[in-house]
Amino acid sequence: MNNERLRRWLACGLVMSAGIATKSMAAPGCTQVNLATYQIGQTTYVDVRSSDPEGKLLRDGEAKGEGKLLLRCNEGRVTFRGRWQNAQTTDLLPLTIGGEPAGVGLKLFLREGDGERRPFPHDFARTMTKGEEVRSDMDSVGYELYRTTGRVHFGKLDSKAVAQSSVDKAGGGLVVFRSMQVYDLILRREACAIVADDLNQRIELPPYNLSNFATADRATPWEAFRLRVDHCVDPVGLIARVTFGTRADADALHADWFSLVGPKNVAMELGTKDFNTIAPGVPVEMNALGTGDAYQFHVRLRETRPTVVGGEFSRLVRVQVDYL
Known part of the structure; x- marks a missing residue:
């Protein structure tokens, strides 16, 4: 009798234990x-x-x-x-x-x-x-x-x-x-600009005679002209590229000079502020300048071959300024 009761108690306990379950939850995230x-x-x-x-x-x-x-x-x-x-x-x-x-x-x-x-x-x-x-x-x-x-x-x-x-x-x-x-x-960067009047200026050269070409370079004295900066508030690190004319403007005998119509055996030479020749259609680069400053250039006449024959001329030169 005691053994039978023990078995029933154990069976009952086993059934109750089997009925217990735990609830699992996924971690937040x-x-x-x-x-x-x-x-x-x-x-x-x-x-x-x-x-x-x-x-x-x-x-x-x-x-x-x-x-x-x-x-x-x-x-x-x-x-x-x-x-x-x-x-x-x-x-x-x-x-x-x-x-x-x-x-x-x-x-x-x-x-x-x-x-x-x-x-x-x-x-x-x-x-x-x-x-x-x-x-x-x-x-x-x-x-x-x-x-x-x-x-x-x-x-x-x-x-x-x-x-x-x-x-x-x-x-x-x-x-x-x-x-x-x-x-x-x-x-x-804000765009930079040159004074409009300077891009369309007329440069008056003095009258010359044959004796003015009697120099080592067979040239007249340099005359200065400027391109003033109208607006350029951040020139640091900027390059100004200036181009005068095109290759078609070159003299037939001297490609680095500009041809002229009027005087014979005479061409026009443009130069930088340091008097380095600027060839037609060949850009020259320099550090950009700020508002109110000016780029300086020079111009003179050169004998292309003997002998200079006088005459009057007017020469239009296209000017292009790009900022890089």
């Missing part, structure tokens, strides 16, 4: 489905001056999401983070050209749907439901460009990833699901 890339720029020109004060807003804009499914999350509370790629903690990221400071900085802002506009860097927490998804349908990444310190380096800013969004990963760690990249952003 998210799994990446896609990586969203936001391009800051896209052949965007930014006009800037070296004289612009530090902190001046130069341009703003935004990059929109592409409607991708980015994350699928477990139930629980997770933290979302926005960080600069170089881990700096301030809100203004200095940008570079060729690895050198460009003189401008970038601020970024993330807005999810109609939610809060959050500057980088940032953190915020959210309680997710089981299987909840994060999409980029209504996302936007705003940007602002500001003048920083130092001189401006003009040209295309270095294209690279500058910031990212990450979230707690299911199972531990972090997962990146957004990347913000400077793509095709160009710092543009």
